[in-house]
Each structure stands twice: as structure tokens, then as C-alpha cells.
Amino acid sequence: MLMPESDSPTPNPSRKREGDSEKWLLTGGTGQVGLALQRLAPAGVEIVAPGRSELDLASVPPLEALLAGVTAIINCGAYTAVDKAESEPELAYAINAVAPGVLARAAARAGIPIVHVSTDYVFAADGAGPWAEQATIAPASVYGRTKAEGEAAVQASGARYAIIRTAWVVSADGSNFIKTMLRLGAERDSLRVVSDQRGTPTHAGDLAAALVQIVQRLTADPSQTSGIWHCANAGETTWHGLATRVFASAASHGLKVPATVEAIATAEYPAPAKRPADSRLDCSKIAIDFGIRLRPWQEAVDAIVGQLAEQEMAA
Numbered sequence: 248m249l250m251p252e253s254d255s256p257t258p259n260p261s262r263k264r265e266g267d268s269e270k271w272l273l274t275g276g277t278g279q280v281g282l283a284l285q286r287l288a289p290a291g292v293e294i295v296a297p298g299r300s301e302l303d304l305a306s307v308p309p310l311e312a313l314l315a316g317v318t319a320i321i322n323c324g325a326y327t328a329v330d331k332a333e334s335e336p337e338l339a340y341a342i343n344a345v346a347p348g349v350l351a352r353a354a355a356r357a358g359i360p361i362v363h364v365s366t367d368y369v370f371a372a373d374g375a376g377p378w379a380e381q382a383t384i385a386p387a388s389v390y391g392r393t394k395a396e397g398e399a400a401v402q403a404s405g406a407r408y409a410i411i412r413t414a415w416v417v418s419a420d421g422s423n424f425i426k427t428m429l430r431l432g433a434e435r436d437s438l439r440v441v442s443d444q445r446g447t448p449t450h451a452g453d454l455a456a457a458l459v460q461i462v463q464r465l466t467a468d469p470s471q472t473s474g475i476w477h478c479a480n481a482g483e484t485t486w487h488g489l490a491t492r493v494f495a496s497a498a499s500h501g502l503k504v505p506a507t508v509e510a511i512a513t514a515e516y517p518a519p520a521k522r523p524a525d526s527r528l529d530c531s532k533i534a535i536d537f538g539i540r541l542r543p544w545q546e547a548v549d550a551i552v553g554q555l556a557e558q559e560m561a562a
């Protein structure tokens with residue numbers, strides 16, 4: 248289960264000076280958050296996002312060449328197929344638990360910070376949110392356990408780090424709950440959606456903007472301490488509440504929506520992985536420490552549905 252690891256003996260402290268340009272190494276550049284982050288690259292920052300063929304997180308290659316001139320690492324890559332992870336625990340472990348540690352130890356040797364994205368699924372299936380950062384974790388799934396181990400590996404690495412836990416990521420890219428609902432809603436007259444899991448949808452673009460701000464703080468201010476922060480859009484809902492909002496928004500754009508969206512219990516929709524019944528994240532720490540307050544989830548969802556409706560009309 249051990250991964251090959253870069254073994255650079257010479258630390259390469261990289262400090263930002265006035266006028267210097269920055270170079271960020273991004274994993275998961277083809278994912279929802281990674282794509283959004285590349286669109287938000289600030290002036291003077293080059294974001295390099297090697298794909299699987301160059302940087303396979305299941306078996307991380309030596310990192311010296313990839314880290315040349317890099318001033319920060321952002322780890323958005325992950326094994327995110329929550330149900331499939333139950334039958335592929337070793338692969339999920341390699342990508343979610345081992346790779347973050349390899350990347351973070353390489354960051355420590357290079358003297359650069361790492362920003363690592365984690366999940367609400369580190370919390371218990373039956374606990375009560377909103378969860379603060381210091382709340383006890385008790386993941387109920389392979390995905391949640393491997394992500395929790397990834398957090399621990401980053402914390403133990405010796406690098407300066409920010410672990411950002413987010414939840415229910417949605418966007419106009421990739422596959423996610425909003426896109427699934429719109430596809431099914433166009434095909435069927437009625438849908439059944441789970442209404443006893445609470446949480447907060449998070450726009451990948453809003454999260455990416457927060458990540459940019461955090462990386463900039465870490466690179467500009469060497470006294471910025473490491474830690475875990477929660478980051479999600481404001482407010483809360485259920486999967487059923489989210490589906491209802493998606494269809495209200497879709498209808499306002501003239502898209503076909505189902506006539507009924509029935510609320511059902513998790514027990515009526517058995518899935519391989521257990522999920523927290525209450526996934527709500529308390530995001531007050533990131534507001535206090537970084538001034539980051541994401542907009543209400545409803546606005547974020549409307550923006551994504553509007554974008555998808557425009558794409559459909561243009562197609």
C-alpha cells in the first residue's frame with residue numbers, strides 16, 4: 248500500500264517577494280473545483296494542473312520536476328465516487344489517504360504551503376451538526392475514512408497547511424446532483440428524492456474563489472498558521488429541498504421538469520455507503536480568520552441552473 252515518494256534532500260524554500268510571479272501546482276484540475284480554480288487564476292499566478300498521466304494520485308511519482316518553481320500545492324484531486332469506494336477501498340485509500348501525505352511531505356521539503364480539500368463525510372452518520380472544525384470525526388464510509396486519513400497525513404507532514412472541508416459540491420461541470428436532477432427531470436414525470444439528509448450545497452466556483460484567497464494568504468504571510476476550516480454556501484437544506492429548488496429554477500428558464508418530486512427516507516433508497524444524516528458545516532471560523540462568507544446556497548444553485556439552461560439553449 249506504500250507509494251513511491253519523492254526524496255528530495257535539499258529543501259527549496261520558496262518565498263514570495265514583491266513583483267515575483269507565483270506558480271501553483273493543482274491536482275484534480277479536470278474536476279469540478281479544479282476547473283473552477285483554473286478559471287480564477289489571479290494575475291501573476293501560473294496554475295499548473297498535471298493530469299493523471301503525469302501525476303497519478305493512485306501512485307504518486309517523484310515530484311521534484313513537477314515542483315520546480317512551485318510556490319504552493321492545491322490538492323483538489325480525490326476519489327469522489329462515494330458508493331463505488333465501498334468496493335474499491337484500496338484505490339480510494341491510495342488516492343484519498345496516501346497521496347495527500349506524499350504531496351504534503353513534498354511541500355514540507357520544498358518549504359511551500361499546501362491547501363488540501365476535504366469533506367463533510369468525515370462526520371458521523373447519526374450525529375448532529377452544524378459541525379465545527381474541532382468536532383470529533385467518525386466517518387461512516389470508505390470515502391469518509393480515507394478522506395479523514397488524508398487529513399491526518401497532511402497534518403503530520405510538517406508542511407504549513409490549510410485543510411478546507413466542504414460539502415455537496417455542485418457546478419455546471421462534471422457530474423453532480425444538479426446535473427443528475429436536470430437529466431432525470433427531463434426524462435421522467437415523477438422523481439423520489441431523499442429528504443432526511445441535511446446539508447449545504449456548495450458552488451465549486453464559490454469554493455474555488457475561497458481557495459484562491461487562502462493560498463494567497465498562506466504564500467504572502469508566513470505567520471499564517473495551519474488549520475482546518477469549513478467552507479460551504481450559506482444556509483441549509485435536504486437533497487429533496489435542493490431538487491425542489493433546482494426544478495423551480497429550471498422551470499423559470501423554460502426547461503422541462505417533473506410534475507412531482509416525492510420526499511422519501513434514506514431507508515427507501517438504499518445505497519452502499521452510509522452518509523451523515525446531518526452534514527451541515529459551521530462556517531464561522533473561515534469568516535473570522537479569512538473574511539470568507541459564501542452566498543446563500545439558493546443563489547448559487549440558481550446561477551448554475553441558469554448557466555446550464557443557457558448552454559442547452561445554445562446547443
Ligand SMILES: NC(=O)c1ccc[n+]([C@@H]2O[C@H](COP(=O)([O-])OP(=O)(O)OC[C@H]3O[C@@H](n4cnc5c(N)ncnc54)[C@H](OP(=O)(O)O)[C@@H]3O)[C@@H](O)[C@H]2O)c1
Binds near residue numbers: 323365
Ligand atoms: N463532490 C462533492 O460533492 C464533494 C463534497 C465534499 C468534498 N469534496 C472534495 O472536494 C474536492 C474536489 O472535488 P470535486 O467535486 O471537484 O471532484 P471531482 O469533480 O470528482 O474531480 C475529482 C478530480 O480528481 C482527479 N483524480 C481522481 N483520481 C485520480 C488519480 N488517480 N490521479 C490523478 N487525478 C485523479 C480527477 O481526475 P480525472 O478527470 O482524470 O478523473 C478529477 O480531476 C475533493 O477533495 C473532494 O473529496 C467533494
